[in-house]
Amino acid sequence: MTGSVSRVLVVGAGISGLTVATAMAQRGVAVDLVEKRPELSDGGGVGLTLVANALRALDAIGVAAQCVAQGMPSDTLAMCRADGTLVTEMPSPRIGGPDWPGSTGIARATLHHILSSAAKEAGVVITCGTTVDSWNEDADGIMATLTNGQSQRYDLIVGADGIGSAVRGMIVPNAAPAYTGQVVWRAKTPRPAHVTRSHLFFGGPLGLVGICPVADDLSYTYIVEAEPERLRLDEATLHTQMKAKLASYGGLVADMAATLDRPDLVSYRPLDWIKVAAPWNRGRVVLIGDAVHANPPVLAQGAAMAIEDAIVLTEEVTKDGSLTVALDRFVTRRYPRASKIVEVSCKLAQAEVEHKADLDIGAIMRETSQMLAQPI
Secondary structure (H helix, E strand, O other), X not given: XXXXXXXXXXXXXXXXXXXXXXXXXXXXXXXXXXEOOOOOOOOOOOEEEEEHHHHHHHHHHOOHHHHHHHOEEEOEEEEEEOOOOEEEEEEOOOOOOOOOOOEEEEEHHHHHHHHHHHHHHHOOEEEEOOOEEEEEEEOOEEEEEEOOOOEEEEOEEEEOOOOOOHHHHHHOOOOOOEEEEEEEEEEEEEOOOOOOOOEEEEOXXXXXXXXXXXXXXXXXXXXXXXXXXXXOOOHHHHHHHHHHHOOOOOHHHHHHHOOOOOHHHEEEEEEEEEEOOOOOEEOOEEEOHHHOEEOOHHXXXXXXXXXXXXXXXXXXXXXXXXHHHHHHHHHHHHHHHHHHHHHHHHHHHHHHHHXXXXXXXHHHHHHHHHHHOOOO
């Protein structure tokens, strides 16, 4: 037996699920990973930013260098006016240590491929088209029954099934996501050769417009804006709707908007948040990632917090001692940090929604960076 677990069931093959499955398997734990979608998939996402603390955590499973090599690393951000004029360059501090760039844009499909390959190489058994249906726990373990009818005994079940977590619904039924009052538009756009770092555009009619390079030939253009109500939009015209929103922007934004000629290039999503009170487990079932803490993307820390959860949980349950104590240590290490990120992200998002001009965003960002630079 390795530490307090020898066999683990992970529910959900997203970023947190693949990371925790890989980390545990690399330490000698037998891991089954179930995913309710019919195949391994990035969920249709475009891209994301791996801030340096995410890379530091990914290095624990040996994939950080791959992410940097296949993404677009940078140590600066370009801050621009709505007309495209560059105002200043902002540093992206290397809070993960000198070996890792301040941030790395990466396509979601690329990150998902890196993580799923690492899981398979580590010996994780992955089953798609099924998920956990029920379980029965006793003093020595937990018997899980899957929706495909199969049953298996485990030491631990990890709910890594995202903000809409079904596992969370079974162990913390009163915890549910809430709407932030913001929405995000994301679009696949080409990457001009000179765009090697993220560009943020301020001063226009929208809350925030950005362009993030994620590969040699790909970037994603996004809008984060206030929207009081959760709306259902016509998916057949998402590209023309997004293009219309960007009509008053110039420079690089105008160039990218001109490429939006198909609705499948664009995704639109209301932004929710959740912060589940500790503890994050009920007996031998524990939650990680967006299932317990999800926030608007203003700090680009959603993936980072999920990855850190996965690494810390693995460290704790593969130490000698009881599982109960290991899960207590996990939550003790993770709850203050993850909760702070949710609180700060929601505060900044609310400031955008309410157009608060008196908030010292720079000071908040500096304080947050200093916290994130600390060991996990």
